[in-house]
Amino acid sequence: MDKIRRALLGQIAKLTAGAALVPLSSVASAAINDQPPRREGDPEKRYAMLIDLRACIGCQACTVSCHIENEAPLGNFRTIVSQYEVEHEETGDSATFMLPRLCNHCENPPCVPVCPVQATFQRQDGIVVVDNEVCVGCAYCVQACPYDARFINEHTQTADKCTFCAHRLDVGLLPACVESCVGGARIIGDLHDPDSQISRMMKEHYSELMVLKPEMGTAPHVFYLGMDERFVSRPDAKPAIWDVRDQQGEEIGYEFSGH
Amino acid sequence: MNSAVIEVLAPRYGIAWYPWAVQYFFMIAVSYSALLLTVPGLLLGKKNYQPLAKVALLVTVSCTLVGPVALLADLHQPLRFWHFYANLTPWSWMSIGSLLLPVYLLLVVAYAWLAWRPAMQEQAQGEGWIAKLSGWISLGQWHAPRWMLVVSGLGALLFSLGIMIYTGAEVAIVKARPLWDTLWLPVMFALTGLVAAAGLVILINRLMTGNDEDVNEQSLKVVFVSMVLSALVAALWISEGITGFSPSVEQALVSLQGNPEWRAVAIYGLLVGIALTLSTIVMLRRPGWLGRSWIAGLLAVHIGWTFRWMVLMEVQTVAKNTAGYYHYAIEAGSSGLLGIIGTFGLWLAALLIIDILVPWKKGLPTSPH
Numbered sequence: 001m002d003k004i005r006r007a008l009l010g011q012i013a014k015l016t017a018g019a020a021l022v023p024l025s026s027v028a029s030a031a032i033n034d035q036p037p038r039r040e041g042d043p044e045k046r047y048a049m050l051i052d053l054r055a056c057i058g059c060q061a062c063t064v065s066c067h068i069e070n071e072a073p074l075g076n077f078r079t080i081v082s083q084y085e086v087e088h089e090e091t092g093d094s095a096t097f098m099l100p101r102l103c104n105h106c107e108n109p110p111c112v113p114v115c116p117v118q119a120t121f122q123r124q125d126g127i128v129v130v131d132n133e134v135c136v137g138c139a140y141c142v143q144a145c146p147y148d149a150r151f152i153n154e155h156t157q158t159a160d161k162c163t164f165c166a167h168r169l170d171v172g173l174l175p176a177c178v179e180s181c182v183g184g185a186r187i188i189g190d191l192h193d194p195d196s197q198i199s200r201m202m203k204e205h206y207s208e209l210m211v212l213k214p215e216m217g218t219a220p221h222v223f224y225l226g227m228d229e230r231f232v233s234r235p236d237a238k239p240a241i242w243d244v245r246d247q248q249g250e251e252i253g254y255e256f257s258g259h
Numbered sequence: 260m261n262s263a264v265i266e267v268l269a270p271r272y273g274i275a276w277y278p279w280a281v282q283y284f285f286m287i288a289v290s291y292s293a294l295l296l297t298v299p300g301l302l303l304g305k306k307n308y309q310p311l312a313k314v315a316l317l318v319t320v321s322c323t324l325v326g327p328v329a330l331l332a333d334l335h336q337p338l339r340f341w342h343f344y345a346n347l348t349p350w351s352w353m354s355i356g357s358l359l360l361p362v363y364l365l366l367v368v369a370y371a372w373l374a375w376r377p378a379m380q381e382q383a384q385g386e387g388w389i390a391k392l393s394g395w396i397s398l399g400q401w402h403a404p405r406w407m408l409v410v411s412g413l414g415a416l417l418f419s420l421g422i423m424i425y426t427g428a429e430v431a432i433v434k435a436r437p438l439w440d441t442l443w444l445p446v447m448f449a450l451t452g453l454v455a456a457a458g459l460v461i462l463i464n465r466l467m468t469g470n471d472e473d474v475n476e477q478s479l480k481v482v483f484v485s486m487v488l489s490a491l492v493a494a495l496w497i498s499e500g501i502t503g504f505s506p507s508v509e510q511a512l513v514s515l516q517g518n519p520e521w522r523a524v525a526i527y528g529l530l531v532g533i534a535l536t537l538s539t540i541v542m543l544r545r546p547g548w549l550g551r552s553w554i555a556g557l558l559a560v561h562i563g564w565t566f567r568w569m570v571l572m573e574v575q576t577v578a579k580n581t582a583g584y585y586h587y588a589i590e591a592g593s594s595g596l597l598g599i600i601g602t603f604g605l606w607l608a609a610l611l612i613i614d615i616l617v618p619w620k621k622g623l624p625t626s627p628h
């Protein structure tokens with residue numbers, strides 16, 4: 001039963017990775033909770049990320065470099081690599097599984113239409129961003145994102161999330177997490193450009209690609225290669241360590257002072 | 260292949276909506292429900308419901324005034340509230356709410372002002388600063404025709420429906436949280452709102468007036484009927500989950516099964532619900548017991564509030580991606596305990612100020628025994 005269910009889920013996951021590519025921008029309308037029109041950004045582009053899990057060693061270099069680049073407060077992450085230990089119940093064999101998580105820059109992002117002041121919006125190049133000059137910090141978008149990709153930044157008291165490092169992309173640089181990835185597992189690029197590395201890889205591995213929680217209908221634009229379908233939705237796992245504390249019970253931080 | 264999976268380092272996120280949200284959802288639900296209780300006595304002019312309407316009107320006004328304060332406090336950038344009006348966003352339920360709320364508030368205040376005005380005008384004839392203030396508040400001695408009261412009452416009712424719908428929809432559209440993503444939730448909000456409002460009416464009736472038995476009886480009936488309907492809705496909701504008809508409820512039930520703390524609270528809620536329903540029956544059946552309705556009143560308020568606490572706070576501890584539950588311990592600061600106490604304190608202050616200024620209980624038996 002479990003097996004069938006998993007197989008089925010895997011099937012759905014793969015299919016929806018395909019469906020995620022059907023452009024949704026044309027369905028923008030103004031009914032309640034529908035996607036509003038996109039604004040800003042280059043309409044010629046559609047940024048997406050492909051994460052080759054076969055090349056991820058779980059070193060958290062992306063987590064750290066993103067944290068430094070984007071100055072997230074201690075304990076909040078725009079990206080993190082979930083690390084799972086999988087133990088076969090009969091043989092006792094164990095294996096590890098690494099899953100980098102970040103905002104999926106969904107084609108149908110539920111975080112966008114909920115925003116009461118249009119601070120969260122999707123650019124025409126697909127990147128979902130927050131204008132923190134406008135954000136009132138109502139946290140509705142934090143509730144609406146199915147991936148826990150957002151948080152309220154305690155320094156700015158506004159919503160914060162991965163922006164695909166739009167500030168870097170816009171000047172021709174790669175995102176911090178992509179730049180620092182030792183295995184070259186994170187590939188970012190323009191899906192509208194058939195010659196981009198991401199487009200070529202998507203074409204080559206089309207049938208193996210998966211996205212997270214496809215059942216949410218968000219059409220994520222972070223695609224995973226080498227994914228295990230048991231981890232597509234919230235995995236049935238036990239948490240081992242909640243947070244890291246020193247012997248005095250203080251949280252161990254790695255943030256620079258002055259932030 | 261069966262395997263056990265361990266998530267080595269699970270990040271822990273704080274909750275995004277603070278207890279302020281519970282306070283707002285509670286206050287505003289009590290407000291629109293108590294408004295309903297004023298209808299027979301005040302709007303339709305039914306004599307034997309007039310005492311109920313008087314108490315319910317006080318409850319409506321005080322909660323309508325304080326609720327929005329709690330809402331504002333739940334914003335992390337409260338001073339930017341004007342952004343709501345500078346960036347109208349008709350596709351966002353919260354933005355729609357930000358338009359409905361001030362109009363609703365004004366209509367409720369107008370409705371109460373018109374209802375209390377004759378007594379205020381009378382009070383203005385007397386001596387002292389209260390008389391003077393009453394004169395200012397009632398804006399002169401001219402007679403306000405009844406249609407003004409009816410129009411503002413109907414308007415308030417119409418907008419209260421909007422408030423009911425938007426507060427429910429705002430939460431029910433959030434697919435990311437399985438326990439919220441159900442149409443039964445707005446219905447439950449409204450029903451438990453009625454329970455709490457009727458409960459609060461009973462309490463105020465006991466504490467601030469002469470514990471009028473008609474008011475107790477009528478409110479107990481409201482509590483009873485709303486509790487029976489809530490039980491029915493809860494049963495439908497759960498059966499949807501058990502039959503797998505609604506995957507979101509099914510998933511919600513799974514979270515419930517996986518967390519002993521949650522189970523304990525669910526069982527507690529069930530027991531208190533049964534206790535309340537049974538106590539209303541006893542009190543309604545034995546006329547001598549009507550004077551003790553405040554016990555049921557307390558339970559009713561408790562249920563209305565705890566339901567919102569469970570739904571809005573506890574649900575946020577379910578991790579969306581990672582293993583386990585986030586831990587939420589209520590903080591002592593203004594985003595936690597102080598916020599809850601502060602809102603209730605503010606409400607009490609509003610109640611007392613109205614009580615000092617407005618002869619709202621005119622015509623009610625006064626001396627509490």
Ligand code: SF4
Nearest residue numbers: 103104106109111145
């Ligand atoms: S992952 Fe979450 S925050 Fe990112 S676009 Fe999708 S819904 Fe929005």
Ligand code: SF4
Nearest residue numbers: 115135136138139141
């Ligand atoms: S927290 Fe900010 S970005 Fe998110 S919904 Fe509220 S106003 Fe919009």
Ligand code: SF4
Nearest residue numbers: 066162164165175177
């Ligand atoms: S793209 Fe930038 S913001 Fe997003 S996870 Fe990578 S480093 Fe962080």
